[in-house]
Amino acid sequence: MFSTRSLFQMAPVTSPAAVIVSHGSPSDPDPQEAFVAQLAAQVAELSGRKVTGATLAKNGALEARVSGLNAPLIYPLFMTDGWFVSTNLHSRLKAAGLPCWRMATPLGMDLCLPELAVRTLRQTMARHNLPRGGTTLVLAAHGSPSDRRPARATHAFGAALYTSGLFREVRTGFVDEAPSLEQAAAISGPALVLPFFAARAGHVLMDLPDALEAAGFDGPVMDPIGVWDGVAPLIANALHAACKADAA
Numbered sequence: 001m002f003s004t005r006s007l008f009q010m011a012p013v014t015s016p017a018a019v020i021v022s023h024g025s026p027s028d029p030d031p032q033e034a035f036v037a038q039l040a041a042q043v044a045e046l047s048g049r050k051v052t053g054a055t056l057a058k059n060g061a062l063e064a065r066v067s068g069l070n071a072p073l074i075y076p077l078f079m080t081d082g083w084f085v086s087t088n089l090h091s092r093l094k095a096a097g098l099p100c101w102r103m104a105t106p107l108g109m110d111l112c113l114p115e116l117a118v119r120t121l122r123q124t125m126a127r128h129n130l131p132r133g134g135t136t137l138v139l140a141a142h143g144s145p146s147d148r149r150p151a152r153a154t155h156a157f158g159a160a161l162y163t164s165g166l167f168r169e170v171r172t173g174f175v176d177e178a179p180s181l182e183q184a185a186a187i188s189g190p191a192l193v194l195p196f197f198a199a200r201a202g203h204v205l206m207d208l209p210d211a212l213e214a215a216g217f218d219g220p221v222m223d224p225i226g227v228w229d230g231v232a233p234l235i236a237n238a239l240h241a242a243c244k245a246d247a248a
Contacts, residue, residue, distance in 0.1 A: 017049065017050040017052070018047075018072060018074070018104075019074055020052070020053040020075045020235065021055070021062060022035075022054075022199060022226075023084060023199070024199075024201075025057055026057045027202075029055060029059075030058070032055050032058075033055050035227075036077060037053045039231070046232060062093075066101075072101050073102050073239055074089070074093065075235055078106040079107060079109075079141065079153065079154070079196050079198055080108055080154065081149050104242050106153075107225070107235070108153055108196060113225070116231075117161060117225065119230075121164075124220065134189070135166070135168060137158075139154065139157070139173070140174075140196060140197070141172060144176055145177050154174075171187065175207050180211065181207065182215045183215075186217075193212065193217070195222065195225070199224060200223065
């Protein structure tokens with residue numbers, strides 16, 4: 001469990017600035033740009049370092065945030081290390097004229113995330129009277145038909161949640177590969193849906209509800225992980241750990 005109190009004076013004045021980068025929504029970039037800016041402000045307050053945020057979708061936003069920075073920490077507000085993180089983000093940073101940077105682990109692959117998720121899931125299950133050990137968790141994710149990294153990261157997260165003993169089964173469904181969200185949600189008995197997404201945007205607002213309706217799923221659906229209250233302390237902790245590793 002993270003103690004937000006211990007994070008306030010975590011970073012010395014000389015600590016590198018950090019930039020939280022998310023995908024954003026190309027068709028409507030401003031709401032997600034505002035969200036990542038607000039998250040960055042929360043992380044800055046917790047970590048005691050300069051933290052800004054940008055989406056890849058907002059024209060010129062990333063370039064503006066990294067301008068003038070010296071070897072910043074880049075925090076990918078993504079759930080996996082797929083193409084956007086491993087290739088596109090690096091290309092965008094180079095094109096912005098940034099000579100060097102340190103890339104943190106994406107949100108969805110943070111080794112501390114399962115602990116936060118289990119606590120949040122336990123609270124949600126209690127609120128909905130879902131039985132421990134008798135509930136199916138449906139992990140809704142994006143996936144990719146041409147890149148195995150997103151599925152690997154998603155399945156690893158699901159496996160970590162299964163070891164908590166909270167669930168009878170953890171089923172994963174994807175937007176862009178099999179098994180589909182509809183297939184994963186076609187179940188009977190107590191169940192809960194966890195969107196393995198970094199934002200409340202297109203896939204969470206459109207694809208997921210459509211798939212759940214098609215599957216006849218009527219159980220509770222949680223908020224996507226990226227908007228949880230515990231994410232800001234988790235990011236602050238990750239930035240501190242990255243700096244500590246560099247100094248070692």
